[in-house]
Amino acid sequence: MxxxxxxxxxxxxxxxxxxxxxxxxxxxxxxDVHIMLDQMEILHNCKELSR
Structure with missing residues (x-):
């Protein structure tokens, strides 16, 4: 997606x-891309690394 x-x-x-x-x-x-990026951060458990 x-x-x-x-x-x-x-x-x-x-x-x-x-x-x-x-x-x-x-x-x-x-x-839509923002939403998918947020989902990718959750899926890959990397939100704290990408901000």
Whole structure:
């Protein structure tokens, strides 16, 4: 799931680089990646090391 969420963010960033006004979509994908990063910290028991 982590890679999928990062790929979706990458897709929106690429669209933006080509001139599309998609700030809302970028913000949504950033939020999804944040959620996945939080889950990765829990899964790998490394929250205290990554902050």
């Amino acid at each position: 982590m890679f999928e969420e990062m790929a979706e963010l990458q897709k929106e960033l690429c669209k933006n680089a080509r001139g599309k006004d998609n700030r809302a979509e970028i913000a949504e994908e950033i939020a």
